[in-house]
Amino acid sequence: MNAHARAAASSTPDVRFSWNAMEVDPDPAGEAAVAGTGLFFDETLRDGLQAPNVVNPGLEQKLRIVDHMVSSGIRAADLGFPGSDPAAARECLEIARHVAARRHPLSLGYAGRTHPADVHAICEIAHQAQLPVDAYVFIGVSPIRQYVEDWDVASIERTIREAVRSCDREGVTFVLVLEDTVRCTPEVLTRIYDVAIDTGVTRLCLCDTVGVAVPAGTAALIRWTRRHFAERGHAMALEWHGHNDRGLALANSMTAHALGCARVHGTILGVGERTGNASLDQLVLNRVLDGGGHHDLMAIRAYAEYAEDVLGVPIPQNYPALGADVFKTSAGVHAAAILKAHEKGDTLLKDAVYSSVPAALLGREQDVLIDEASGANNVRYWLITHGFDSGDDALVKAVLEKAKAGRGPLTDAQIRQIIATVQ
Known part of the structure; x- marks a missing residue:
């Protein structure tokens, strides 16, 4: 390391933290009651399309992707980011109308920042489509994000309160998505969780945004979070959103599912930025092999092969269950x-x-x-x-x-x- 790099390093506070080093005792009885009961939440049309190597499909292709989701037994999905631009908002609305017209048994989610314009764009989808919509509203919370963005916990608390109030006024379900939760300290999470309780939030998504988690860290965070809300008598449905930077997204997501997360997120073929998200098809495969769920593996294969074509993501020869060489x-x-x-x-x-x-x-x-x-x-x-x-x-x-x-x-x-x- 040269002198300039040493000086830069010495001037940066230690903002590193990971739940991988934490130990939280399990609650065997409580965990057994909810193990493996959650839904898989399809992020293909939102987080999955953020990858530079993925082709952004046209509207008709996106509608076919939605059809494939439903045929595969997927019952909840993030269908876009309507606040990103007017064209995206129009597509998100058309997708919602398609779900309604086909009477698909699919719970609709749309993503946005805590920015008022993003929240409003999601609420507009609900009003125009006349459908229930979940607003997946995200904000970064880890010390490293706070330092880089020049945020403090008080400002995070204020923006969460404002976003919740906006959704409440519009009659749209609010889901609090905490980016980089795995690298957020218990002290900061305590403050944010108490804001969630105070504002009546009942759904919370824990995120391994940079794929740093190991299964033990995933379990520690989920157990600690569940205990925090239980001790305060507040019912909170947890979700898990994981990335694959260490090659552990599938293992972490299966851990979250086994620990009773209400929704576990993934994308078809694991598409997504950097190394991708948890692979939805592999989550479904493992659930079917373990004797659970209502999923159709033939339909998942058809979904993956369609996605391979329209997203421009070739299925590797040795890809589990779907690759050309696996049998x-x-x-x-x-x-x-x-x-x-x-x-x-x-x-x-x-x-x-x-x-x-x-x-x-x-x-x-x-x-x-x-x-x-x-x-x-x-x-x-x-x-x-x-x-x-x-x-x-x-x-x-x-x-x-x-x-x-x-x-x-x-x-x-x-x-x-x-x-x-x-x-």
Whole structure:
């Protein structure tokens, strides 16, 4: 570090804090009562579109995205930022009217700052669409944000009070969204939480805005927050909004869901600024695999594939459940087990023997490849699933020899050509 950097560092107060270092005792009985009962809240059309690599789709495409949300079992979503500009406000209104016209069972949320103009823009959507709307009103609260923005806690308290009053006057539900909650001290949160109690706020979103949290920190913050309101006899529904900078957004969001957050936020394919948000499709996948929810994995797959196209975000080959390679194997020992399961006539067994995600739930199948790493069972599996005699040893040998001599898996056309030559 040079002299200038040292001087700059020494003049900056220590504004670093993280709930990752905190320990808060659990409430087993209370947590068990609400575990896994919350909704997933789709942020694709708001936070998801803030990423520079994501294409901002047209209105008709956004309406189709809303349709896909509902088909997938999503029942609440943030549908835009109407205060950002007049064009955004018009789109947000059209989306609300689309939900009403289709009679979609979707709770509507719109985002805005505590700025009066943003709050008014959200309220206008509710009035013009004649629908209940949740105003997700956000403000940064962490010491580092306060220092950079030259804010103090008193000014934060004042702006929250003003925003709540505005929503109350307009008859719109207010949701207090605390940006960077994970890096906000208990002392500051105590003051802000007491303002929420005093103004009658009943919904609060805790945010891991820069993706700093680990699951233990997520749990500590949620438990401490819940205890704070319980001790004061104030009912507060908590929500969780997480980012993926440390690769932990999914784990943190699942922790929040397990601890009973009323809504857990995510975006399709995890799109969003920097490294993205928690992946909504992976949240849904895990909930279905754990036996909960009313979600449709076939519909989630259709949603993701549509989003891949209109948002310009390719699904990686190894992306959980949806990637092209996730149900493929060329290893001989894996192929042998899959073949034996197939011969028992049990699709779920075949899906489970070398995968934790049932391919059939996504309209897919186990795909056994034949390449230089394969054994005879790879060939037999391909033959039996394509209607050929898997007991023809000469045929198996011919296909395997061709695979061992090449690089990469044989295509179906190549295998059929070998079969034609042998026969």
